[in-house]
Amino acid sequence: MDADMAEAAQEDPATDAESLLSPDQLLAAIAGRVAGPLPLIAWARELGDLHAALISAVVNPRRRPSDVAEEALHADIAKVIDKINSWAVFYVRHSRCARRHTHSFGEVISHVAKTYAEAWWTVLHADCEELRHSAWVHLGEVREGYAQLIGDIRAGRVQLPLGWRGIRHNRQNDSSFTNQETDGDVEH
Numbered sequence: 001m002d003a004d005m006a007e008a009a010q011e012d013p014a015t016d017a018e019s020l021l022s023p024d025q026l027l028a029a030i031a032g033r034v035a036g037p038l039p040l041i042a043w044a045r046e047l048g049d050l051h052a053a054l055i056s057a058v059v060n061p062r063r064r065p066s067d068v069a070e071e072a073l074h075a076d077i078a079k080v081i082d083k084i085n086s087w088a089v090f091y092v093r094h095s096r097c098a099r100r101h102t103h104s105f106g107e108v109i110s111h112v113a114k115t116y117a118e119a120w121w122t123v124l125h126a127d128c129e130e131l132r133h134s135a136w137v138h139l140g141e142v143r144e145g146y147a148q149l150i151g152d153i154r155a156g157r158v159q160l161p162l163g164w165r166g167i168r169h170n171r172q173n174d175s176s177f178t179n180q181e182t183d184g185d186v187e188h
Contacts, residue, residue: 019091020154023147030113039087040109043080047113050077055121081106085163095156101149104163108149115142 021029021040028034029041030048054073084106092105103111115138122135152158 020150022150023143026109026112026146027116027143030116040084043084043087044109044113046080047077047110048117050080051110051114051117052121055117059121077110081110081163084109088160089162092160093153093156095159098152098157098159101158101160103160105160106163108146108160112142112146115139 019038019040021038021044025034025041026044029044032045032048034041050073054070054077057070057073081104085104088105119135119139123132126132126135149158153160
């Protein structure tokens, strides 16, 4: 994206209204029930699929395909989060005087996708009616939290951090770590 486009996106308050998904749009995107030109829709769907695959990989490791590794799924989730965070720099309103939120926009979308995948897995596979109900209630709470966050972003009451992939990413990509350090024998 060029500098003129980035500047226009930051100055245009309508950018948020057009680019941020409503809670219902986000859940539909995660489920694959909506398509559109916004990349956020595709990324939300991808996160939904990745979190669903992660559930399967963790719950029943013997039945997962040999080419699906839990670490690879986590890495793919982190890559999608990074894409959303990069997009958010230009399309999510930044209010310098607003209170700070604890999670980046990509992390928020990933959390909603994870909760959606876990709630549906629970509803479809758990025998306990109370557990199924709790999962559904939790998804509703997360949906409402996302709705409040979007309202706060649009009103300029909250600023999201840009995001950080964490120590796992840094350790995997830092050639200064030795094999001994990555095996957990780090000297302090």
